[in-house]
Amino acid sequence: MYFPRKLKQDFRITGFIPAISCLLAGALFWIFIGKKEAFLAVSVFFILYAGFSFSIYIRTRNQSYLAACLWQLLFGMYLLTRFGQPLIPVLDSKVPELIFVLFLASTVWLLYLFFTKRAKWKGREVFELASMTIEPVPDGFTDRPRPAGKAEYTRDELIGFAGFLRKHLIAMPCFEENQVVFVPVKMGDEFRYLFNREKFRRDRSWIAFDYRGNVSVVISRIDYIDYKEELSFDQLCENLGKLFIGFMGYYRKGEADRIVYKLNELGLGKTS
Amino acid sequence: MDFKEAAKLGSCLSKDYAEDLFRLLTTYKSISASEAASRLGLHIKTIQDCLEDLYSLEILDREEVYEGKRPYFRYHLKVKEISMMVDLSTFHLKEDATDSRVKMSIREMKNAKARFTTSRSNDYISNIVIWMGEGRSRTERKINLSIPQGKFLFHLPFPTAEPLNITEIMHKAGLDDAHIPEIVDIVDVLIEFEVIERI
Numbered sequence: 001m002y003f004p005r006k007l008k009q010d011f012r013i014t015g016f017i018p019a020i021s022c023l024l025a026g027a028l029f030w031i032f033i034g035k036k037e038a039f040l041a042v043s044v045f046f047i048l049y050a051g052f053s054f055s056i057y058i059r060t061r062n063q064s065y066l067a068a069c070l071w072q073l074l075f076g077m078y079l080l081t082r083f084g085q086p087l088i089p090v091l092d093s094k095v096p097e098l099i100f101v102l103f104l105a106s107t108v109w110l111l112y113l114f115f116t117k118r119a120k121w122k123g124r125e126v127f128e129l130a131s132m133t134i135e136p137v138p139d140g141f142t143d144r145p146r147p148a149g150k151a152e153y154t155r156d157e158l159i160g161f162a163g164f165l166r167k168h169l170i171a172m173p174c175f176e177e178n179q180v181v182f183v184p185v186k187m188g189d190e191f192r193y194l195f196n197r198e199k200f201r202r203d204r205s206w207i208a209f210d211y212r213g214n215v216s217v218v219i220s221r222i223d224y225i226d227y228k229e230e231l232s233f234d235q236l237c238e239n240l241g242k243l244f245i246g247f248m249g250y251y252r253k254g255e256a257d258r259i260v261y262k263l264n265e266l267g268l269g270k271t272s
Numbered sequence: 273m274d275f276k277e278a279a280k281l282g283s284c285l286s287k288d289y290a291e292d293l294f295r296l297l298t299t300y301k302s303i304s305a306s307e308a309a310s311r312l313g314l315h316i317k318t319i320q321d322c323l324e325d326l327y328s329l330e331i332l333d334r335e336e337v338y339e340g341k342r343p344y345f346r347y348h349l350k351v352k353e354i355s356m357m358v359d360l361s362t363f364h365l366k367e368d369a370t371d372s373r374v375k376m377s378i379r380e381m382k383n384a385k386a387r388f389t390t391s392r393s394n395d396y397i398s399n400i401v402i403w404m405g406e407g408r409s410r411t412e413r414k415i416n417l418s419i420p421q422g423k424f425l426f427h428l429p430f431p432t433a434e435p436l437n438i439t440e441i442m443h444k445a446g447l448d449d450a451h452i453p454e455i456v457d458i459v460d461v462l463i464e465f466e467v468i469e470r471i
Contacts, residue, residue, distance in 0.1 A: 139382040140432030144397070145390055147427055147444070178393050208394050216394055216426075234433035 003266055006131040006227050007124060010272040012188035018049060039079050046076035056194060061167045064119030067110045074103040117264050121169045123186035124272060125263035127205075127223060130240040131231055140233030141224055148207070148215040148241020151248050155211050161251045168260055171244075174201055179210035182244065186226075187272055207244045217241040277329060278358045284325050285354075289314060293322065297332070302348040323347050373456055374438045379429035381469040388425070396422030402465045413465075420451040421458045428468070435471040 013020075022045045030038035050072035057065035080088050081096040113119050153161070162173035162180050171182035172193060183206045185193045193200045205223045208216050217237045224233070250258045273281070284290060289312050296308050305320040312319065326332045326347075333350040336343050385403040390396070399416045417425065423445040429436050436444075438455060447455070462468040 137432045140430060142380055142384070142388070142430055144380065144388045144428075144430070145394060145426065146430060176392075181394075210393070210395065214395060232432050234430035237430070 003132065005128065006231065007128055008226055008228055010124065010188060014188040014191060015271060043076040043079035046072045050076065060169060062169055064113040067106060067113050071106040071110045074099055074106055078103050114270060117270060120270060121185045121187045121190050122263050123184035123189065124268055125266050126170065126184040128266050128268065129263065130243050131227060131236055134231045134235045134239060136229040137232035138230040140230065141221065142233065143221065145216045145218045146237040148217045148238060149245060150213045151209065151215055151245045152213060153248055153252060157252055158209055161248055164251060164256050170259065170263065171207065179208045181206045181208045207240060215241050215245055273357060275358055278356055280325055281329055281356055284322055287322060297349050302346040304344055304346050374452060377435035377437050377471040378459060378468050379433055379435040379471065380431045381466055382431040384467045386467045391422065395426065397425040398422055400467065402467060417458065418454055420447050421454055423447060424455050
């Protein structure tokens with residue numbers, strides 16, 4: 001199904017920057033120090049990066065980060081123990097072979113998660129879906145929150161819903177005293193979110209569900225100017241609120257998979 | 273006594289020399305400004321202004337006298353006691369649900385030069401910062417809002433939304449008619465500062 005895009009195209013390669021940096025550093029080590037040191041540097045980098053990926057997994061519970069952690073760890077270990085030229089002494093000669101097999105298996109797992117968009121931060125999909133039926137109307141922006149209506153849910157349902165959206169990288173929840181605030185994170189913005197969550201929460205759009213059933217929405221200027229045209233701001237806020245109220249409805253009915261289906265149905269790129 | 277007269281009287285009574293001046297006024301049959309000033313060790317203009325204020329409030333009476341030089345005034349007490357009563361109910365804007373101002377349709381103005389800050393609970397606006405002027409002469413004015421006002425502004429229609437009248441917005445915000453005067457007050461202020469437009 002074809003949906004006209006309302007957001008500007010995204011050409012950022014933020015997700016690839018760590019890998020590119022690592023390979024660049026490895027190449028420099030190879031040129032100026034030596035081949036063995038280059039392999040050692042790259043393997044150490046990947047093992048450290050596996051730790052970082054694991055910390056993201058702990059925060060998001062998204063299994064693609066667990067797969068990435070495993071892949072990075074096994075790749076680093078493979079470089080250290082590769083056949084014939086191990087960088088560290090290996091007691092059993094079958095260990096490198098085992099690591100290689102596990103590495104290939106984790107690669108398949110990671111690619112499966114990548115191509116099924118389970119590793120994708122879905123903020124762009126959220127904003128595309130919210131803007132689908134909206135016409136351009138200029139000069140509507142305001143930084144005021146907009147009450148988006150009321151929804152029915154219990155506190156436990158809201159917490160469960162937050163866990164679901166976090167796990168599928170749809171919106172990151174911030175648990176506050178009397179509400180849960182959801183911040184949709186676009187692909188390419190994930191490191192900004194991960195490294196400075198409070199600032200990201202302040203500067204970006206959010207959808208707040210309080211424990212009395214009130215839903216309010218803020219669309220930030222940064223997210224608003226990411227649209228190709230000045231869309232009717234009031235409708236955009238209303239739609240974003242309704243979208244999340246609808247998501248909550250699906251979650252309460254036990255049809256949460258529909259949320260992911262609706263977002264994936266838009267057919268946006270896997271890296272944008 | 274209206275508020276301005278009460279303010280003037282309050283100002284006279286609050287002077288640190290007021291008690292000594294009234295002591296002189298009760299002791300002397302009549303006294304001139306220069307006599308009182310020299311007696312209290314103050315500048316004549318200071319005492320003159322205070323005596324004139326008390327005269328305008330009809331607490332003192334005065335008579336113009338000539339003693340071979342230019343005329344001057346001698347003051348004496350006209351009353352034996354001072355009482356001050358201010359009717360505060362005159363400040364109350366008698367707005368009710370049928371008032372035309374409550375029926376006016378409003379919404380946030382496009383490109384309003386204001387920043388809204390929400391409360392920690394995110395269900396009302398706690399203050400508004402309004403920018404006035406341009407360039408280097410630009411100044412900020414911060415208005416802290418009462419909770420009913422904040423709830424009202426939280427439900428104010430956006431610049432591109434359909435305008436609503438004050439009663440409708442108050443209903444959406446869950447406010448009762450007792451808050452009408454303070455709501456009308458903040459709406460008037462924000463219309464003046466071009467943050468809200470009246471349709």
